[in-house]
Amino acid sequence: MDDLLTEFVAETREMLAALASEVVAWEADPDDRVRLDTIFRFVHTVKGNCGFFDFPRLEALSHAAEDALADVRAGRRTADRALVNAVLAVLDRIGVMIGEIERGEPQSDGDDERLISALAGELDEGELPIPSTAHAAATPAEQRTIRLPVELIDQVMSGVSEMVLARNDLDRRILAMGGDTGLEAPFARLSALIAEVRDAITRTRMRRIEGLFSTFPRLVRDLSAELGKQVFVELENGEVELDREMIELVRDPLVHIIRNAVDHGIEAPADRRAAGKREAGMLTVSARQTGNTIHIGIMDDGRGIDCERLAAKAIAAGLRSEAEIAALNRQELIALVFEPGLTTAETVTAISGRGVGMDVVRANIEKFGGQLEIESTPGEGSRFLISVPLTLSILPSLTVAVAGQTFAIPRSYVEEIVSTSGSEVEFAQVGERRYMTFRDRRLPCVSLGQSLGIERSDAARSLFVMLRLGWGDLYALAVDEIFDHDELVIKPLSPAIMQSGLFVGSTQLDDGTPVLVLDVAAIGYGAGIPRELHRPAIAANAAAPVEREGLRVVLLRALDGEQRAVAMKAVEQVERVSATAVRHPGPEAQVVLGEDILPLAGIPEGTELPEWLTVLRLSDGEERIAYAAREVLDIVVLPATLSRIQGQAGIAGVTLVDGEVAELVDCHALFARHARPASARTLTCKLADDDGWMHNFLGPIIEAAGYQIVGGDAQADIAFVDAASADGSPGDARKEICLSDQPSGGGPGHAIYRYDRAALMAALLRVGEELAA
Amino acid sequence: MSEMMLVVEIAGRRAGVPALVVNSVIELDSVTPVPRAAPHIAGLGALRSRPLTVIDCRTALGAPPCENAAARRAVVVEHGGHLYGLLVDAADDIVVTLADPEPIGSDPGAGWSRVASSKIETETGPLLLLDLAALIAGPDCSLAA
Numbered sequence: 001m002d003d004l005l006t007e008f009v010a011e012t013r014e015m016l017a018a019l020a021s022e023v024v025a026w027e028a029d030p031d032d033r034v035r036l037d038t039i040f041r042f043v044h045t046v047k048g049n050c051g052f053f054d055f056p057r058l059e060a061l062s063h064a065a066e067d068a069l070a071d072v073r074a075g076r077r078t079a080d081r082a083l084v085n086a087v088l089a090v091l092d093r094i095g096v097m098i099g100e101i102e103r104g105e106p107q108s109d110g111d112d113e114r115l116i117s118a119l120a121g122e123l124d125e126g127e128l129p130i131p132s133t134a135h136a137a138a139t140p141a142e143q144r145t146i147r148l149p150v151e152l153i154d155q156v157m158s159g160v161s162e163m164v165l166a167r168n169d170l171d172r173r174i175l176a177m178g179g180d181t182g183l184e185a186p187f188a189r190l191s192a193l194i195a196e197v198r199d200a201i202t203r204t205r206m207r208r209i210e211g212l213f214s215t216f217p218r219l220v221r222d223l224s225a226e227l228g229k230q231v232f233v234e235l236e237n238g239e240v241e242l243d244r245e246m247i248e249l250v251r252d253p254l255v256h257i258i259r260n261a262v263d264h265g266i267e268a269p270a271d272r273r274a275a276g277k278r279e280a281g282m283l284t285v286s287a288r289q290t291g292n293t294i295h296i297g298i299m300d301d302g303r304g305i306d307c308e309r310l311a312a313k314a315i316a317a318g319l320r321s322e323a324e325i326a327a328l329n330r331q332e333l334i335a336l337v338f339e340p341g342l343t344t345a346e347t348v349t350a351i352s353g354r355g356v357g358m359d360v361v362r363a364n365i366e367k368f369g370g371q372l373e374i375e376s377t378p379g380e381g382s383r384f385l386i387s388v389p390l391t392l393s394i395l396p397s398l399t400v401a402v403a404g405q406t407f408a409i410p411r412s413y414v415e416e417i418v419s420t421s422g423s424e425v426e427f428a429q430v431g432e433r434r435y436m437t438f439r440d441r442r443l444p445c446v447s448l449g450q451s452l453g454i455e456r457s458d459a460a461r462s463l464f465v466m467l468r469l470g471w472g473d474l475y476a477l478a479v480d481e482i483f484d485h486d487e488l489v490i491k492p493l494s495p496a497i498m499q500s501g502l503f504v505g506s507t508q509l510d511d512g513t514p515v516l517v518l519d520v521a522a523i524g525y526g527a528g529i530p531r532e533l534h535r536p537a538i539a540a541n542a543a544a545p546v547e548r549e550g551l552r553v554v555l556l557r558a559l560d561g562e563q564r565a566v567a568m569k570a571v572e573q574v575e576r577v578s579a580t581a582v583r584h585p586g587p588e589a590q591v592v593l594g595e596d597i598l599p600l601a602g603i604p605e606g607t608e609l610p611e612w613l614t615v616l617r618l619s620d621g622e623e624r625i626a627y628a629a630r631e632v633l634d635i636v637v638l639p640a641t642l643s644r645i646q647g648q649a650g651i652a653g654v655t656l657v658d659g660e661v662a663e664l665v666d667c668h669a670l671f672a673r674h675a676r677p678a679s680a681r682t683l684t685c686k687l688a689d690d691d692g693w694m695h696n697f698l699g700p701i702i703e704a705a706g707y708q709i710v711g712g713d714a715q716a717d718i719a720f721v722d723a724a725s726a727d728g729s730p731g732d733a734r735k736e737i738c739l740s741d742q743p744s745g746g747g748p749g750h751a752i753y754r755y756d757r758a759a760l761m762a763a764l765l766r767v768g769e770e771l772a773a
Numbered sequence: 774m775s776e777m778m779l780v781v782e783i784a785g786r787r788a789g790v791p792a793l794v795v796n797s798v799i800e801l802d803s804v805t806p807v808p809r810a811a812p813h814i815a816g817l818g819a820l821r822s823r824p825l826t827v828i829d830c831r832t833a834l835g836a837p838p839c840e841n842a843a844a845r846r847a848v849v850v851e852h853g854g855h856l857y858g859l860l861v862d863a864a865d866d867i868v869v870t871l872a873d874p875e876p877i878g879s880d881p882g883a884g885w886s887r888v889a890s891s892k893i894e895t896e897t898g899p900l901l902l903l904d905l906a907a908l909i910a911g912p913d914c915s916l917a918a
Contacts, residue, residue, distance in 0.1 A: 161822040405806065452808035494826040494855035496909055497817065500809040506817055506824040514805045514817040514824055 030079030040069040064116040065090045086118040210238035223262045236286035265302030299383040305376040307333040401481040402448045403455040408517045415466040446527040475529045556629040563662045573617040579609040599674035602628040686716035723751035735767045782863040784836035789900035796849040813911040825858040834884030868895040
């Protein structure tokens with residue numbers, strides 16, 4: 001948003017500066033139509049932008065000016081001196097306000113009423129605010145940005161590319177001269193300068209797609225609220241950079257597709273439940289870069305495109321005959337959504353289905369050289385893939401070699417590099433297809449050499465690049481060698497070479513050698529890897545209704561200095577306690593918190609306790625445990641997926657929070673280790689009310705064993721009675737344990753000698769089991 | 774109507790390329806082969822920082838490849854926004870045309886009739902005028918790229 005605001009300020013300032021002379025000329029000749037139009041356009045633009053940014057005062061002012069000028073343009077009013085003055089005053093005030101916005105100051109509460117009524121012609125000339133140039137002078141136009149034609153930047157960029165090559169050539173020559181040429185230092189300086197200029201010029205055109213993506217959660221939230229649906233948005237790879245012109249071009253198509261997905265794709269909560277999905281729909285928007293193409297994927301887990309209905313509509317609309325429809329496969333049926341005037345929506349809603357169909361969306365994307373593809377699985381969802389070209393792009397790439405030739409792979413696809421010379425990878429052969437099992441996933445292997453036809457034998461390779469395609473499909477590409485990560489300048493290829501469909505562009509290594517950039521999606525799908533929706537199947541969704549929107553956690557600094565996270569839901573209370581409240585520091589530590597003594601976790605053996613520590617009271621709903629920390633840092637939402645690590649007890653996973661590793665505390669293990677057994681917890685014991693021995697001697701050991709003592713008339717599971725006073729009935733307790741003050745044999749048959757602790761515990765256990773049964 | 778023509782030699786025959794469309798004539802030092810490309814695509818080269826699609830004119834004509842592998846003289850032309858390097862046996866003469874292009878008349882031979890649609894009279898005799906689009910499209914495609 002900050003970017004947009006900066007741009008708004010810059011743009012408005014720029015227009016104001018350009019208007020300055022126009023205004024003066026208009027003042028001299030109020031009938032000048034061209035000048036009037038220029039000023040009108042300015043206030044109109046400002047008004048539009050204000051609505052977007054929520055500057056009500058600025059909006060009201062520009063709106064009033066726009067109205068007045070519109071009247072003049074329509075001939076309903078003449079531009080008299082009063083109006084000109086009022087308009088000038090408005091322009092000045094806009095300048096002042098823009099200054100305030102730019103400096104981040106709150107908007108001053110100026111009185112715009114007089115100005116607005118002056119614009120409306122309701123004030124006499126005498127009352128007019130006097131336009132003055134004082135304001136304009138007081139807020140010097142800080143021209144911090146300039147606008148340049150893109151061609152100029154392209155020209156500079158290509159010049160810099162040439163400079164890099166010339167530098168490399170020079171480098172080689174200096175090396176060839178050998179020894180001390182005296183050129184090294186100036187050459188190094190030149191190299192550094194060129195690199196700097198190259199970086200700067202590259203950045204001029206690029207902008208993170210994040211800025212565009214960040215508006216989607218709000219859009220989806222509003223839409224789904226309006227439609228009574230629940231939709232989570234997941235944004236992926238927002239750091240992919242895209243030409244800023246292109247960002248503007250993809251905005252509308254993206255918004256349209258997202259609207260469609262929320263409106264038509266994702267079902268109402270009740271329908272989703274009936275279909276065995278979780279109630280909240282999932283919308284994933286992701287971006288990936290391949291060569292000079294950016295792929296933006298929009299995926300929903302909704303009902304998918306109803307091909308039958310689409311076909312029926314196409315027949316009804318006379319677009320296709322029944323025979324023609326019958327001959328189409330599913331993919332071709334889906335392509336029917338691109339037919340003008342066809343939609344599967346039952347009703348035209350306010351959100352979508354207003355006559356602007358997918359045909360228009362696709363046409364708009366294709367207009368700037370892009371592509372739109374749709375895939376859809378009934379009941380599971382749809383995915384839309386927008387591919388747009390990037391006229392100028394620096395591509396982070398991985399260079400690999402096969403059969404002696406070097407190729408580049410766009411890094412955004414590269415998931416991981418795996419060398420199978422270790423033993424952790426298993427292969428399986430299914431027909432001609434090789435699969436490798438890696439981290440519990442079975443991935444199809446594709447030989448790059450064979451795909452390119454530059455190698456016949458299927459040599460057993462041990463080097464693989466794991467590639468994740470735009471849809472989340474994963475495969476392993478076998479290569480001979482992996483060289484390096486490089487930032488490469490991608491140039492388009494001629495149609496003669498693009499024909500094969502295996503490459504997306506070319507680039508040059510530092511020595512000027514041309515290198516082809518692989519289209520890993522085409523190679524993968526060309527080699528027949530399966531296309532799968534990467535979300536779990538519906539059945540799995542029903543079985544594991546995991547909330548994927550991420551876990552809200554309390555972030556803390558543990559006593560050992562690590563950053564840890566504890567699930568927010570488990571945290572009952574956070575307290576500061578003195579180290580004196582901690583007993584037996586170490587794995588068996590306990591802490592006194594108010595009236596409770598709780599097991600205290602988070603103190604590794606041999607930890608030096610600080611004088612004061614923070615203790616989180618964790619609860620699983622019944623049992624409570626304390627967790628020691630140095631301090632609580634923050635409350636954050638962790639990503640939905642965490643990296644699992646093995647072997648570290650008590651840690652459920654790790655993730656990065658603000659660049660620092662945070663370990664998610666495994667609450668399950670924590671309670672499993674510290675909590676008392678659940679079976680004993682539920683049992684309550686009742687002691688004879690008037691028996692001092694029972695309360696003073698027996699009570700503590702029963703409680704220590706995990707039973708709860710209840711008194712008075714409360715219902716108890718087990719009642720302890722004195723054999724001497726027993727009346728033979730268990731009273732209101734479900735079971736009775738009879739105690740005798742006579743050693744074994746001395747009392748009644750079923751009574752237990754009251755100092756026979758072992759027999760006492762055994763009796764408690766036995767009774768507990770009987771109760772449980 | 775006089776125009777400058779670059780005279781190139783392909784498989785022992787001379788042909789003309791309008792000098793105006795010629796970007797430069799270079800000696801290619803490295804050409805990266807392009808897998809799964811048409812046979813007449815010799816590979817990918819570079820003119821400074823711009824990629825160069827290298828066309829082997831002999832193969833495009835259906836003639837046997839040049840035996841002298843060291844001959845890497847390429848005429849760089851721009852076509853459809855892309856740079857192409859046309860590998861030729863020789864390109865060292867520029868002549869002035871004396872008239873407008875005219876139909877070839879008699880058949881110049883299989884390969885040539887496809888890559889040259891007209892001939893032009895020059896101060897050193899008639900020259901076949903190379904049709905760049907047809908040359909780039911290669912023998913397998915009848916349509917120009």
